[in-house]
Amino acid sequence: MTEEELHALRARALSGGPEKYRERLASQNKWPVRERLLRLLDPDSWVEDGLLAQNQAPDLAADGVVTGLGRVHGRPVAVMANDPTVKAGSWGALTVEKILRIQEKAYDLQCPLFYLVDSAGARITEQVQMFPGRRGAGRIFYNQVRLSGRVPQICLLFGPSAAGGAYIPAFADVVMMVDHNASLYLGSPRMAEMVIGERVSLEDMGGARMHCTVSGVGDLLARDEAEAIRWGRQYLSYFPDNYQMMPPSYPASAPRTEDWSGVIPANQNQPFDMMQVIARLVDDGSWFPLKPLFAPELITGLARLEGRPVGIVANQSLVKGGVLFCDSADKGARFIALCDAFNLPLLFLADVPGFMIGSRVERQGIIRHGAKMIAAVSEATVPKISVIVRKAYGAGLYAMAGPAFGADATLALPSAQIAVMGPEAAVNAVHYHRIQELEEDARQHFIRQQQESYQKDIDIGRLAAELVVDDVVAPEELRRECIRRLTFYEGKARVFSERRHPVAPV
Amino acid sequence: MQAIVASLAGTVFKILVKPGDAVKAGDTVVILESMKMEIPVEADASGVVQEVPHREGDFVNEGDPLVIVS
Secondary structure (H helix, E strand, O other), X not given: OXXXXXXXXXXXXXXXXXXXXXXXXXXXXXXXXXXXXXXXXXXXXXXXXXXXXXXXXXXXXXXHEEEEEEEEOOEEEEEEEEOOOOHHHOEOHHHHHHHHHHHHHHHHHOOOEEEEEEEOOEOHHHHHHHOOOOOXXXXXXXXXXXXXXXXXXXXXXXXXXXXXXXXXXXXXXXXXXXXXXXXXXOOOHHHHHHHOOOOOOHHHHHEHXXXXXXXXXXXXXXXXXXXXXXXXXXXXXXXXXXXXXXXXXXXXXXXXXXXXXXXXXXXXXXXXXXXXXXXXXXXOOOOEEEOOOOXXXXXXXXXXXXXXXXXXXXXXXXXXXXXXXXXXXXXXXXXXXXXXXXXXXXXXXXXXXXXXXXXXXXXXXXXXXXXXXXXXXXXXXXXXXXXXXXXXEOHHHHHOOOHHHOOOEEEEOOOOEEEOOOHHHXXXXXXXXXXXXXXXXXXXXXXXXXXXXXXXXXXXXXXXXXXXOXXXXXXXXXXXXXXXXXXXXXXXXXXXXXXXXXXXXX | OEEEEOXXXXXXXXXXXXXXXXXXXXXXXXXXXXXXXXXXXXXXXXEEEEEOXXXXXXXXXXXXXXXXXX
């Protein structure tokens, strides 16, 4: 090969697929794959493997996937990025091999791995070479499972991720989906109509909005590719390169406001916006929500306290009263495992009436879903602070890292109430027969009297007297208290139990 | 016609609209009581109330229509 020939081969590989597909990108609100990489990575940091893959074939530039190493915030990352202009980003045998190799590189280098996905799935014409074997597509998912919890795996979804390919996002830690362009599905609408007779649009079946609000496979719904990429870079700023490192610190900033007046209503039954509490705790501008549109009765997100990353799990009483459901329990369990894997301390903000009851949720398996969150909270050995903001009733207390669940500290605000159930339900449960026997006037008087006495019993002053909580703090003191405590807890021993692995509820 | 549905199982505590009322997306139309919490249910689209199929005190399951708007 002459040097001229090399330049020609390179130029052809770098240009991607046929011109008609490249020209179509702009009208689809898509950037070319190399533009995506340019935006994701620090300038002049890129080294590429396999650029010349399939260079003898006229229309398979790099075999439809770009793989290599670059830097984000100066830190090394591995990247695979589908090229949608090359056979719609579909996977041939060498596409799969390139993906496997960059995964194995991330494993060895212990660096984060970005998946920039825009792919129609398997190339059926190459299925024998790319689908079933030891180095077939299945190995991509096997590798993802091996990488899970070892290094951050971040998926930016710019287009379809179809059939088998749909599992890449599922095994990633986090998935940013571009609204209207990203989609995820096992069978296309055409296939659904043929095989099961269902008629459904792509957007309804597997669109970005559906996955970010209903199925929960997507984490964040991006307006466009620029936003998805910006979020990908920002997400990484909360995480270490791998499980053996601590997350990076950034310069501290004060919260947006520290005025707590009127934030927490006195009436326990009245919903309020927990985001107002978070805004008063975390460094201004540091809040990064995960799955904000899915099961929003539970807030999960990343933030910084005095420059140090934390994961926050908080009940949002504005939605469904902050009651925990199957989806919110799953969401909480996943987020807790994520933070625990990468050494992010957990801050729980509890205002929870409990897990939902009733026949509907029992049939959905609320018990086993709730068990997942309680298992995750038990197994998490990162520093855990549980703050009882208002009510913490029933197993809701357990799911929010109550005292029995290895919390390094259980702090209560003066408005806190901890109990098996709230006063109304408890008085009715304990005195049911008596209440039935009484005449109307006497009944109301009796109920009120019993509720008041119950209220005294679960008052936080009494629970502090019994050492149920470690301290009661005023809202204005909470941020400083958490920051100071976390500096002591960061060196804590992190062994939970000796065994192969738990038999986890699913 | 579009139904504003119960976000969770509970008792209809307060109905804040009646047929003929105009509602905007984000307006609270019904307050449910569930798990001893007051749960506001908001309109997800604007329109005119056609029907309110339940009365205060009724039990409703998750997904049951509370207010029909068009």
